[in-house]
Amino acid sequence: MGDYMNKLATLSANGKHLKYYWFLLMAMTLINAAIAEQAEPSLLITIMICAMIVIKARLVIDHFMELKSASPYIYHMMNTYFYIFPLVAVLVWLYPETLAEWTSLGP
């Protein structure tokens, strides 16, 4: 663990770059809010929203959690989680009847 700390301390900058990622995350959140208030539902809007989930998650995972420097198993599992659910959201938007049919208990 000590080596890990030393490695991070050596490789990381002084953290000043983080504010740019913070600003980007804040900006994307405000865009999301504007979409929620004004945009009518559409496939394009759904894809945009889901793409922003992926981008925001990657920014947090890569730069705030610093998982790029960690075990690839943890890093890829975290990334996969935040790719799969937005993708499923798009698929559910496209094919709601199919999912409803698959999850219906009755005949």
Added chain:
Amino acid sequence: MNHSNSQQPDAALAADISSELTTATAPPDKLKQAFDPKVVPGNPAIWVGIFSELTEFGIFFVIYFICRAHYPQEFLEGPLQLHTTAGTINTLVLITSSFCVVKGIFALRDSRPDAAIRWLWMTVGAGMLYLIIKYWEYQWNVDRGIEVNTNNFFAVYYYTTFNHMLHVGWGSGGIIWAISQIKSGNYDAKNHSGLIAAACYWHMIDLAWLMIFPFLYVLR
């Protein structure tokens, strides 16, 4: 600290630094090899917890998808009845809290424990602000007759957001515990794996909200 390790030849340290420099300038495929499968941020236990929590949130998301498919009209109208501004402010607050956590870690690595404590208290403050806004939002909903049993959309909304709210509560407790460890001198620039663990858990809470907010407040 194991003193026998500190007596390793300088050549080993030089080789390690050389290796770092090599990987820093190597093409991306070489960079991939720089991954160390043994490096677990914080400790393994916290990652069991984090992936358990993500599984729990994942079940909520699956329920959300199924309900959305079965009750499309409720999920089309539901987000319009929520207080989007409250959800947006809470998203901004949680992103800022994650920023404060990582700034606290950088400050501690830089041997500035007082600055680290300030950043971490700001994280806790953001967590408290989130809880206050969420409580206010629930009251605002109830005043308009929006409750758990109003319809399926609001049932999913209340169960998911209330569950997330609980995580913000005890996540703040974890950060306060890390602050106490810095204050007592147990954590310093070289040794603060418990803070990393608490920070990773906190980021997980933030990440879960980054998905909950668009699913419940934005997507229609």
